[in-house]
Amino acid sequence: MQSYVAGCLIMLPLICLGIYRLIMQNKKTFLFISVLVMVVCNWYMAYMCCLFSVVYFFFELFCTDEKKKYIVTIVKYGLTMLLAVMSSMVLFLPTAMNLLQGKGIESTTDYTPGFHIGIKTLIKGLLPGIRMQKAFGTESQGIMLFCGTFVLICAAAYFLSKRSLKEKILSALVLSFLVVSATFIPLENVWNGFRKANSYYCRFSFVISFFIIYLAAAYLEKSVKFFHKKWFRSIVCMWVCVELLFNGYSIVRSYAPIEGHAYSVYDEQQKERFAGFDISNSEFYRTEQASPAGEDRGANYLGVFNEGLQYGYHSFATYTSTINSALTELYHKCGYHDYYKFMQYNEPLLLTDSLWGIRYIISDHTIEGCEKDTDAGVINGKSVYVNPYALNLGYCVQGADIENIEAENPFEYQNKILSTLTGEDIECFKRVDAQKTVLEDGDEFQIKVPKEEHILYGYIDHVIKDAAQTVIYINGDPRTTYSRVTSYKTFQVDDPENSDIATVAIKGNLSNKDELEGVFYYLDMKEFSSAIDKLKTKMFQVEDYGEGKITGTYTAVEDNEKLMLTIPYDKGWKIKCNGETVTADPSRTFTVLQVKKGENKIEMTYVSPGFKEGFVISLLAILLFAIWQKAEKKVRRSEDV
Template sequence: MKIKLKTYLKQHAALSLSFWLPVLLMLGYFVYRKMYPFGGETLLTVDLGQQYVDFFAFLRQTLLHDPTNFFYTFNKAIGGEMLGEFSYYLLSPFNLIFLFFPGKSITAGVMLVTLLKYGLAGYTFARLLHQQRILSDKVLPLFATSYSLMGWMIANQLNLLWLDAVVFLPLIINGLLNLLKKKHGLAYSFWLALIMISNYYMGYMIAIFLILFFIWHETDQFASFKQFGKNVWLFISRSLLAAGLACLVLLPTLTSLQTSKGEYTTTMIHAKIEYPPLQMVTKLLLGAFNFKQMPSGLPNIFVGSLALCGFLLYFFNGQIKRRSRISAGIVTAFLLLSLCFEPLDLFWHGMQFPVWYPYRFSFVVCFWLIYLAALNYRHGFSTTALKVVLLTAVEGGIIYYSWKHMQKLTFISKETLTCSVLFTAATLVLLLIDPGTNKTSQKQKLALLFLLVPAEMLTNAALSLNNISYLSQKEYSHPTAALAQDSQAVHQIDPGFYRTGQTYSRTKNDGLAHNLNTGSYFSSALEKTIPDFYGQIGNPDGDNYVTYSNGTLITDSLLGMKYFMSPKDSSEILQPKLQNQALTPLTIKPELTSDPLRKDLPLTRIYQNPWATTVGYSANSLLKNSKFGFNDPVGYQTTWLNDATGTWSTTKYFHAQNFNEVVFQNTNRTVNLTGAMLKKKKSKAMAQVIFKFTPKTNDPYYLTFGPGMEEAKVETFTGSHPLYHYGTFRHTVILNVADHSKDNEVTLTARFKKNSLFLDNFVLYRLDRKLATQKLHQLQQHSWQVKKVNNRHLTGKINVNGPNQIFATTIPYSKGWKVKIDGETVPTFKLQNTFVGADITNGTHTVTMKFTPPGFYVGLIISIFSLTTLVLLEAKFRQHRHH
């Protein structure tokens, strides 16, 4: 047994080292940076900290407690289908590791998964080179390290879900090459299907690259047109079967995309170069990455000096067929053009400009560069003096150009230029040395390469990642622990089905992470109708997020926000040890203080909204034809409540109020505040406007204001305290600024951050609480008494009193929802361009709603058919070979 183990380890030493070398290099860096569990920092930054980590926690909840989340969940904004979200964020097999990392320990799981992907990227690339006999085993770890620590991988380390593409791409290419050699095999279709399931977005990019790679390969291996035709058939048929295998996920995802990302597809394409193409070479320097490169940078194509030199030498290598080099040059030209020509850039990204992280497909460019470099070095790491001179001129030109443009390109520094010069020079010297047949000299040269390449790749990683700030373990764990405590408490108070609001948050996906229906959400696949609706009711929205932070008494109740979680001020926290864990408010909501307090926790309080309906209610049929104005949250909410209750359209709940006093400091005065453009008188001096009013009733008071009052443009205060509200929005929002404040002066201050301030839709309103609650109580009395069976199956009774009523819900409309009333399926329609509605008659009824992802069963059938076909094809081949 020991002999067999030693033999195995010896035979697989190079592949093992190809895995462990990248892992140990990055682990060493993480330990140096004191990343959790080796210190107080974490790997969480930007989307990994604000979005992905909450999805990973949601995956644990789904697999361990409620598998129906896989299809639909109310943790997503006000509800939404999830199969498309899973196929983008959560279907990576690596994510199963997070099952072993609950709560705040999930940050350690993030590090483990990150290191595994670094290691496996190196392993799979080395395996490709090994099985295709491109390089000898002793040098495989060099190219594995160059591949796994390439610039794209380092820059996108935070986009953990995309890294699967780098792991699976070599396996797919290896499977394709074996398929074309042996004329059979399941590996290609299996690995291609797996990346399409794991992340369809990256799978799409790989599919485009496979076409280019196949064209180059067939040019290189061309023998006859008959053989070429067979290979084309193999490539197309097995690729389609791979897509068929993935249809179980792809088809429902495609349907989901049509209502989310598909709504933002670019139709106007400009045939233009996006930036001076020569700037691309600056990204070949070490450390050519910083935070500013994330939203709108250049493509990340760093591959290291050895790989870059090998790629350039490939085209001058006389031992490689000329037609292969010509076709490789054409493919390279297409890839480089794709990195700067807008139509091709759009094509690689599915006809949508990326929101942050541009040129996401550049990982295939890096693969291509390193793969060609490996083909060039097949016969050794030495080259002629003339070629070294040529390489020196090219590398010198890159460094000189970068130095000349250092002022414009902020990611270039003297440090990055110096390191690039040193590593490039060392590489060129080693390429010039020819050890001949002297084995000692060969070993010495190889040893130097094993010092040089990992050192260069680690230096690039360190210089790049040192430019990024990360979330500390405390910043993650403290609000996470508070949210977990709130979630547990609210489910103990009420185990039923309802939505919860929050006036503090860690991220927009707190609901996902903690099994709360908070109304907020952040995802690239958010259905377009949801942000449109949020913008209409006065809550912050964007193409890929919504934040339920600006609810009113009316929207809170109509949307079924039954409980609210509110943070305590540090002075209210009784335990001294917890005072430094006081949570930062997301928004102010004075009206909560008049609601019943249900739970007093160490850091938070939980209040109950006594007027909340459920997710369904009996509404007047006027709601079917409601007409809403644009960018008018007060008008929208008034129309919604009036039409739902069958009230005269002239009935008003919100009444505009005047400020008692407005003080202008260092700015022009104006009588009409709404729509006023205020400008500083002295540009270098502080300017502010102070608004004062004294409520004459104990009703809630609301302030509306538009994007001119974003946090980037103005700093706001209530009294001497910050006027907390979510700072970015694109429509008019509404904010509760006073409640039960009769005869007490309220002061609001707007302090300029720019030289001007636009008071867009700036109006103060008083809400008639008595009239509003009277109407809300009417709807509450005829709410659907829903019993949640699971996330995709709701049932309950509803009492419909009177004619001309409909069954109205606040569940987002989808063709996947089927409604049964007293056991009979009824047609559904879209209410308010957002929600599911159905006709209903007078009386007491049992209403059942069930959700099935559109396209799911068709996709399942196609997947089964594709799998059966692949198995039969392989069985037929094996039977033929046996005979």
């Protein structure tokens, strides 16, 4: 279970306890603090908890008989929730503003009426030991609601108990609404944050489980006379332990892609790998990995996402909700991937790798155009490859409008990028013809190896991303699974050892193999090297960098030179050039500055957009709540007198 779900299991009961105290004891502080802490810890799951709190509030309210206080209690609940959420704005507002760069502006959610799962699947989700096998990147069609046979028995007994008919009807209505929410697609999307959730679709199923547990507890509290007996508690404890072991094993067996010991070994070796990197504050470079953990070469499509954060190296590849849409669009156009949900790096593209400053590539297969670092050794089956063409963090460009370039394929797009940056008409990538042969189990393409110094690249067009088991073979060797939604696009084609014909085959379950087209280009190393050398003549020199800060110098030969820093543009960067505040071009993917002739001292510091405003809002909300509390105490004292 992920940590954020574990946090919900702690905070959701506390929020409900706060609601109970508000209704029954007219005390708001517990609810206020619980909601505030939940939003600060995880806003996404807090959204679901707050949504459920509305349902639970009215459930508790209608269970009471004090109808005269309904309006007053509703107002107090609404104001408490509002002030609690506002008090979290110091963290929530910057998060929301970052989300607007990516997933926060997603508009593809389908609200067409329909049901996600049927009765059989719903019932299956209540059974113990259920395993939901699913491939990475695909959507689970099941739901997990099982919370123990003892709990389920007690929850069912609740409706047969002697509790008031009114309470049981309200409980049935709440439970029915939650179940419908988990199956009816429009309601499901509302609970998921007005968006379709991939992978495990019912992110809020913990809410349903919580309410089932609540019903079981309500039954035990008043209907079981021997609930407090030692023998009964011992039996229940043993029962629960056995179920936890059994179901824990089932879950781990279903979802864990690698056993714990194997991952621990991998983790230690990765730490050893990156601890050996020479990281200093006077030199900035990026590192990427071209192969994931494990021995399955066909699984290279998985990528390595947040290991840069884990092991302390600088990487564009990341899996986050606050994706930079402009950057993922750029990577898509360059041919790194077809998927827009996260930044993916699986296979190097020497031209753009060099432009983005990717100096080191960790890979289990040879990276053409890069030099293998033999001193670094082989760890986890991977070697270190050094890109000698990688540029610094920033360099002078003649043009920076790379966002509006139109091209027929990624290779032509990269040609135009380099032409724009250098101000010259450059054609580093050149097309290579390929002969296609339709095989019984796929397609094969034969490519004539160019005589010039080169690196050969290609991709297969019109492959359906349906998660079928299709694999790319380079000269007979498997390279990667190619038909997943997360499969990368372009790949290097190694030169064969004893032939001037390279082969690329795609094999597997291909329903449209007659429609597939191979697109192959080679990178002319002579032209590429010449273009990179021109960009290297005027580069930004990093003097120091750290968390949220960069300082360095750039010497301009002329006035109004354009300096492009390969730092994704963000409103949060505060930039000073020779002590004066300057602004970057907001229409660019990267940070582009115009600098004056001579030496320019550039200082950049980062403050999350919305942090200052959020801090003020949080302060005011906490102050308002404190004033409200004090005013109520004063009123109560006057009434007592």
